Amino acid sequence: MNSHDPNDDSDDAAILDITADEQPLITNHIDEPNPVLSTPNVDTVLVPSLSRYRLTNILRILLFIEFLSLAIIWFIGYSTHSLVDDIIHYTLTSSIFDLVAVSVLKLAVSVILLTELETFVIKRLYHPDARLLFTFIRYFTTVLLLLSASCSLAFAIVKLIFVLRGSSLNTLYLSTVYIFLVFSTIEFIGMILMIPYLSRLKLLEQERSTVTKKKVDLKRLMTLAKSERLFIFLGTVFLLASSATQIVIPYYFGKIVDDALKFQSMRLVNISVLILFGVNCAGALASFFRSWLFGLAGQRVVFRLRQNIFDAITKQEVAFFDDTRTGELTNRLSSDTQVLQNALTVNISMLLRFVLQILGSLAVMFYLEVTLTLVLMVVVPIIVLVARQYGTIVQKLRKKFQDELAAAGTTAEESISNIRTVRIFGAEKKVSNQYYENLLKTYGIGKKLALSDATFMGLIGLLTAGGISVVLWYGAKLVHDQKLTAGLLASFLMYMLQVAIAFGMLASLFGDFMQAVGASERIFDLLDRKPKITSETTADCSIRPTDFDGNVKVQNVCFTYPTRSDQQVLRDVSFEIKSGQKVALVGPSGGGKSTIASLIERFYDPDSGTILFNSHPLTSIDPEWLRTNVSFVNQEPSLFACSIRDNITFGLRRTDISLEEIQSVAKQANAHDFIEEFENKYDTLVGERGVRLSGGQRQRIAIARALLMSPKLLLLDEATSALDAESEHLVQEAIERAMINRTVLVIAHRLSTVRNADLVIVIEHGTIAEQGTHDTLLAKDDGIYKKLVLRQLMTGNDSITLIE
Numbered sequence: 001m002n003s004h005d006p007n008d009d010s011d012d013a014a015i016l017d018i019t020a021d022e023q024p025l026i027t028n029h030i031d032e033p034n035p036v037l038s039t040p041n042v043d044t045v046l047v048p049s050l051s052r053y054r055l056t057n058i059l060r061i062l063l064f065i066e067f068l069s070l071a072i073i074w075f076i077g078y079s080t081h082s083l084v085d086d087i088i089h090y091t092l093t094s095s096i097f098d099l100v101a102v103s104v105l106k107l108a109v110s111v112i113l114l115t116e117l118e119t120f121v122i123k124r125l126y127h128p129d130a131r132l133l134f135t136f137i138r139y140f141t142t143v144l145l146l147l148s149a150s151c152s153l154a155f156a157i158v159k160l161i162f163v164l165r166g167s168s169l170n171t172l173y174l175s176t177v178y179i180f181l182v183f184s185t186i187e188f189i190g191m192i193l194m195i196p197y198l199s200r201l202k203l204l205e206q207e208r209s210t211v212t213k214k215k216v217d218l219k220r221l222m223t224l225a226k227s228e229r230l231f232i233f234l235g236t237v238f239l240l241a242s243s244a245t246q247i248v249i250p251y252y253f254g255k256i257v258d259d260a261l262k263f264q265s266m267r268l269v270n271i272s273v274l275i276l277f278g279v280n281c282a283g284a285l286a287s288f289f290r291s292w293l294f295g296l297a298g299q300r301v302v303f304r305l306r307q308n309i310f311d312a313i314t315k316q317e318v319a320f321f322d323d324t325r326t327g328e329l330t331n332r333l334s335s336d337t338q339v340l341q342n343a344l345t346v347n348i349s350m351l352l353r354f355v356l357q358i359l360g361s362l363a364v365m366f367y368l369e370v371t372l373t374l375v376l377m378v379v380v381p382i383i384v385l386v387a388r389q390y391g392t393i394v395q396k397l398r399k400k401f402q403d404e405l406a407a408a409g410t411t412a413e414e415s416i417s418n419i420r421t422v423r424i425f426g427a428e429k430k431v432s433n434q435y436y437e438n439l440l441k442t443y444g445i446g447k448k449l450a451l452s453d454a455t456f457m458g459l460i461g462l463l464t465a466g467g468i469s470v471v472l473w474y475g476a477k478l479v480h481d482q483k484l485t486a487g488l489l490a491s492f493l494m495y496m497l498q499v500a501i502a503f504g505m506l507a508s509l510f511g512d513f514m515q516a517v518g519a520s521e522r523i524f525d526l527l528d529r530k531p532k533i534t535s536e537t538t539a540d541c542s543i544r545p546t547d548f549d550g551n552v553k554v555q556n557v558c559f560t561y562p563t564r565s566d567q568q569v570l571r572d573v574s575f576e577i578k579s580g581q582k583v584a585l586v587g588p589s590g591g592g593k594s595t596i597a598s599l600i601e602r603f604y605d606p607d608s609g610t611i612l613f614n615s616h617p618l619t620s621i622d623p624e625w626l627r628t629n630v631s632f633v634n635q636e637p638s639l640f641a642c643s644i645r646d647n648i649t650f651g652l653r654r655t656d657i658s659l660e661e662i663q664s665v666a667k668q669a670n671a672h673d674f675i676e677e678f679e680n681k682y683d684t685l686v687g688e689r690g691v692r693l694s695g696g697q698r699q700r701i702a703i704a705r706a707l708l709m710s711p712k713l714l715l716l717d718e719a720t721s722a723l724d725a726e727s728e729h730l731v732q733e734a735i736e737r738a739m740i741n742r743t744v745l746v747i748a749h750r751l752s753t754v755r756n757a758d759l760v761i762v763i764e765h766g767t768i769a770e771q772g773t774h775d776t777l778l779a780k781d782d783g784i785y786k787k788l789v790l791r792q793l794m795t796g797n798d799s800i801t802l803i804e
């Protein structure tokens, strides 16, 4: 790390000595690209490597030496018992097997945890988005390590006390216990020294956080669930209750078996069965409340989250939508939020439940039979290792699967929403093939997922079967030697199954949490995104020009679409729309006419130059005011899938609108007559994007919608699509009526519109080629406008955009 102070020779520097030239020891963890967590800003060159001679490595070596020496003594040095006898006839004061089992368990647990700790500590530096999750895991890991070391030390002390109190003192045996005690003490001290490790890394993080933007962390994720804390708290109470019943059930199960085997009376069995039934009922009730409360909290979180994301999306500037696919955004609303919902509520509840289940079951197992539990504990680390490996593989596959599924979803959405175009070109096969290609990719990953699931299940099954067989054999032996009752063995096996299942579930939960971190990154990206052009009143955009009379000045405007930065669309465009004037923009297709209207509507801001409303710059005008005083009728207006009435009143802020007002604007827009012909009149549903209406009808409704706003400035983009003569006449009439007593900028495609304009501006290749009235422009000898009109008269077509 560049910013690391080389003179810092503090103790903890030895723990994590980050130097660029060292061989990276944990590269398998850090370097492998993690699709969920990968942050584009991360400078991979800066990934630190760890010193070979650090405290964690010394601890690893110590643990290994301890295990090796104990195992060797057990195998060869300790000859008073055979190895099997040492297990079968286990006693705390004369067996060595327990020391070997504890040391192997400690070795496995510590090696895994130490590696995890280092990995997370470094990942945390390079993934500030998930800092809190990593911090949580880091602290959790440290606590587990300390717990493992202190348990081992406590066991060593207890064992030594018992051995010293025992009658027959074997020197070799005693020294083995001493060895174990010495190692355990050193390791315990080593683990305590690990704590400065945390503060040292905090320092590095502070340095790093000055250069990296903080976006997502677990705390922020949790704030989403903050208002549900009552539900979550109550849910946790019921969770504790249901977990407690889970821990009690196997105990009574074993008791019933033992009572039944006593062949005395059924009284004891009856009582135990009744108690078991009662406990089961209480457990079921607690589970009901736990599941309901967590589920409800989750639903409420996702409800709010979806609303916030939707609001964030709709507030973005128009350019954002030029660049982002709709399918991608809807995917964030549906599937990313779902992933988060599960992680925040159901998974947290499951995590707590399984951890409690494991700890509780293990505690009871130790209480029931120490040696049997120790035998089992040797199998557990192997299961954890397998589960961890599986978690890593599956996490990557799931992320890929999710991405491919989103891509397939986008293809499907585009094809379905454009089904008419698909039908016109008979492209059903083509879009089906596209979708098939996408699906094929998801299927490919799905196959791998299925295989890894099956392999994992198989392996876990095999390990569990092995573990159960060993425990069963040893348990049966204890039963046979009358050291254990059959009922206790049955209870023990049930506890064992509970532990195994809980471990399996924890592994998959880890994958889910990682997926949630990925989803939250995408969601917070969106929630945090500040629109470049605000749609709300802000301090910078708060002017409401009450004196506005329709006067607009476009001064030296240059513009390039952000999505096509290599093509300048408008070059130094200047003109003025005076109050009450009708200004027509004409010119060849693609010249930039609609772009000018979009800039006046402030869909985009010019790269240079200004647009003034009276004397106020458009960029300082309150967007709310702008939307109510400037209306825009598009070439192909889109309607919403609701009634005609709702479509006409769409832009209105007030709700007290009367039918008469709606009818009045509909009449002006030549829409009233056809609406009246529909059975449900103004309540007729228009279908998705207005598909149940003709093109001309849609345009007239859009004109009525704009007129209802009684805008001071009307922007009109005349339709180029051919309408039948009658329909065109009605639309034209509506447009002309809409222009009366209003300032209008019309993107004209028809000669009849241009003739009546006060000013005609010819736009060609993004610049103003000519401007003047229809007559003055026609009088120009070699003018573009004249050419356009003449050619139009020759073709007998009224549309002047057809001529270039």
Ligand SMILES: Nc1ncnc2c1ncn2[C@@H]1O[C@H](COP(=O)(O)OP(=O)(O)OP(=O)(O)O)[C@@H](O)[C@H]1O
Binding pocket: 322, 561, 563, 564, 569, 588, 589, 590, 591, 592, 593, 594, 595, 596, 801
């Ligand atoms: N959202 C956009 N992103 C990128 N480029 C765009 C976008 N909209 C339009 N353009 C490009 O800007 C240029 C001007 O387009 P504009 O729609 O303003 O032309 P126009 O004169 O209104 O054409 P028409 O009469 O056909 O509607 C064209 O080259 C077009 O491809």
